[in-house]
Amino acid sequence: MDTMDLISRPNYYSKLEKLLGKGVLIVLTGQRRVGKSYVMKELVARKQEEPNANVIYIDKEKTAFDTIATYKDLVAYVDQRLDKSKHNYLLIDEVQEIEEFERGLRNYYNESCIDVVVTGSNSDILSSDLGPMLSGRYVEVFIQGLSYPEFLEFHGLEDGEAAMNKYINYGGLPGLRPFGLDNPETINDYLQGVYNTILVKDIIRRKKIRNVPFLENLIRFIADNIGKPMSATSIQNYMTSNESEVSKNLILKYMKAITEAYLAASVSRYNIHGKKLLETNDKFYFGDVGIRNFIVGGRRANDIEKIVENLVYQHMVRLGYEVKVGQLYSTEIDFVGTKGDEVVYVQAAYLITEEKTFNREFGNLLPIKDNYPKYVISMTPYMDSSKWEGIIHIPFAEFLKNGFGK
Numbered sequence: 001m002d003t004m005d006l007i008s009r010p011n012y013y014s015k016l017e018k019l020l021g022k023g024v025l026i027v028l029t030g031q032r033r034v035g036k037s038y039v040m041k042e043l044v045a046r047k048q049e050e051p052n053a054n055v056i057y058i059d060k061e062k063t064a065f066d067t068i069a070t071y072k073d074l075v076a077y078v079d080q081r082l083d084k085s086k087h088n089y090l091l092i093d094e095v096q097e098i099e100e101f102e103r104g105l106r107n108y109y110n111e112s113c114i115d116v117v118v119t120g121s122n123s124d125i126l127s128s129d130l131g132p133m134l135s136g137r138y139v140e141v142f143i144q145g146l147s148y149p150e151f152l153e154f155h156g157l158e159d160g161e162a163a164m165n166k167y168i169n170y171g172g173l174p175g176l177r178p179f180g181l182d183n184p185e186t187i188n189d190y191l192q193g194v195y196n197t198i199l200v201k202d203i204i205r206r207k208k209i210r211n212v213p214f215l216e217n218l219i220r221f222i223a224d225n226i227g228k229p230m231s232a233t234s235i236q237n238y239m240t241s242n243e244s245e246v247s248k249n250l251i252l253k254y255m256k257a258i259t260e261a262y263l264a265a266s267v268s269r270y271n272i273h274g275k276k277l278l279e280t281n282d283k284f285y286f287g288d289v290g291i292r293n294f295i296v297g298g299r300r301a302n303d304i305e306k307i308v309e310n311l312v313y314q315h316m317v318r319l320g321y322e323v324k325v326g327q328l329y330s331t332e333i334d335f336v337g338t339k340g341d342e343v344v345y346v347q348a349a350y351l352i353t354e355e356k357t358f359n360r361e362f363g364n365l366l367p368i369k370d371n372y373p374k375y376v377i378s379m380t381p382y383m384d385s386s387k388w389e390g391i392i393h394i395p396f397a398e399f400l401k402n403g404f405g406k
Contacts, residue, residue, distance in 0.1 A: 007154055007174050012039045013046075015141050016117070023137075025109040027126065028119040030143035031262035031287040032202060033194045035174045036119040037061075037093050039143060043117065047089050054083040056090045060097035071104035078108065088114040096120050096206070109137070119143075121202050123260045144318055145172030145288050148400035155181055164397055168307055171290020191294040198291075202261035207253075214239075214246055215254050222255075222264055222284045223295040227309045227334075229269070229281035229325075262287050267313070270324035270336050272368060283325050285313045304379075305350045308396060309334060312348040312377055319403050331364050343372040344404060352380045365391050375404065 012028075016039065019026050028036045037059070047053040056078055058065050068077050074092075082088055090108055095101045095118040109116045120126075126140060146154060148164075151172050157163040166181045173194065179186045199216070209215050221235065232248040232255070239246055259266050264286050269278040286292035289307050296303070316323050316337050326333030326345060335346040345368055347361045365374040366389060379396040385405075386393045394404070 007035070007038045007177070008042060009035060009039055009150065012141065012143060013042055016043055019139055019141075020115050022139075023110060023112070025105065025138040026115070026117040027138050027140050028117065028143050029123060029126070029140055029262070030121070031145075032121040032198050033173050033175050034143050034145045034262075034287065036121075036143045038174055040091055040093055040117065040119055043089070044091060052086050054081075054086040054088045056081045056088065058092045060092070060094040068098060071098065071100040071102075074098055074101060074104035075107055078104075082114075084113060086113075090114055090116045092116075092118045094119060094121060096122055096125050121198070121261065122206055123262065124206075142317075144314060146174055147172070147315065147318055148397070157181075159397070159401075168289065168304070168311070169293060171288040171293070173288055173290060176290075187290075188294060191290050195291050195294060198261055198263055203257050203263070206261075207257040209254070209257065211246070211250070211254075214244060214250070215257075217244065218251070218254050219258060219263070220295055222258065223286065223292050226264075226285055226292065226306045227283055229283055231281050234281075259284075263291070265313075265317075268324050269327050272326050272328040272333065272336065277324070278327060285310045287314075289314075308350050308377075308379060309348040311400065312346065312396075315400055315403070316344075316346065328367055331367060333364055333368070343370075345372060345374045347376045349376065349378040349380075352376070352378050352383065362388055362391050373404070 016026065028039060030036055044055055044057050047055050058068060058074075058077070060068070068074050078090060092098070092101075095105075098104070101118075105116060105118070108114045126138070148167055151157070151167050152159055152163055154174060154177050155166075157166070170176060170181060170187055171191075173191075175194070176187060176190060179190055181187065199219075203209060203215065204212060217239070218235070221238065222230075232251040235251050236246065236248055255266070258264055264284045266282045266284055268282055269280075270276070271278055289310055292310070293303075293307075313323060313335060316335060319339075321337030321339045321344070324336045324338075326336040333345055334348045337344045337346065345365055347364060349357065349361045352358050352361055361376045361378070365376070368374060374391045376391060376393045377396055377399045378393065383393060384395060385398065398405075
């Protein structure tokens with residue numbers, strides 16, 4: 001395998017390297033097509049260059065591996081290829097496609113001469129499949145789509161308004177690269193294919209979904225309302241008003257299936273004053289804005305505020321923050337990010353051109369009396385990095401390139 005043909009993602013690869021040889025199963029998770037396989041293939045290519053390494057690579061998205069359908073097939077295939085005179089790397093893409101795969105992995109994950117790395121496109125493989133078997137002896141590495149700098153590099157683009165518009169419109173799936181970014185129809189076809197695969201393989205089949213029309217309506221509703229508080233009750237009321245009666249339990253089940261496939265993330269609200277999580281009205285953000293835009297029928301003029309907020313959320317997660325929606329009395333803070341002892345408060349806006357918008361975005365942060373940093377992130381032209389009453393403004397593109405600049 002030629003490493004020059006691979007898309008290198010050094011941040012993720014360095015995480016992998018630090019975990020190898022530690023006696024734990026490494027699980028790469030994330031939405032289908034975000035680039036888990038690229039990270040895996042980079043590991044394959046690099047380890048194949050080491051003389052003392054024996055690489056066993058199984059890609060369950062390739063028909064060549066269709067014969068590995070059950071854990072017994074997996075064990076037979078691996079046992080034939082193990083080389084105990086070398087260090088073995090067992091690498092499996094889309095491991096959930098192998099029936100009872102966890103029973104097969106049990107044979108290998110704690111062997112001193114074997115490192116096991118798998119990818120999965122559904123978070124419940126950790127809770128329902130791997131969790132009981134490993135009792136915490138695995139490490140999850142969450143993979144996201146391309147960051148804005150990666151997007152520029154992979155597509156050979158210069159930073160600027162044209163490139164940012166493409167990122168906002170088409171999202172960060174690495175698989176777009178062979179198609180280029182100048183043919184919207186081809187891009188749309190690709191995004192449709194990815195969405196359909198997630199829908200069928202990772203949600204409908206895995207969760208045995210019966211009411212598919214309602215599932216698709218629910219996904220469209222979430223896509224159209226990213227960044228808005230929602231509950232099973234509010235969704236039920238909306239569906240009822242559109243002559244589609246469903247139970248709250250069904251709504252909750254389908255919402256869980258959507259988040260477990262990483263299609264969208266559910267973000268809880270956090271009471272800043274009481275320092276506790278609130279149990280209702282989560283917000284949802286999509287794993288990829290390109291897929292989100294495809295679902296709603298293309299980017300629309302009034303969608304830019306939602307997309308900016310979605311991309312700020314994604315990048316905070318990429319920076320390693322656990323992200324919640326802040327609530328301070330009657331005031332909402334877009335995001336509260338925590339990372340160890342570090343806390344940041346963030347407001348995300350498209351344009352701040354009117355006094356009332358300025359007062360809302362900056363003013364919402366003023367009542368927070370602790371000394372943690374407070375930020376407003378926006379696309380406002382000619383509003384560079386600046387500070388007002390201790391609150392720092394960061395231009396949107398600058399944030400996507402350099403984070404909080406610490």
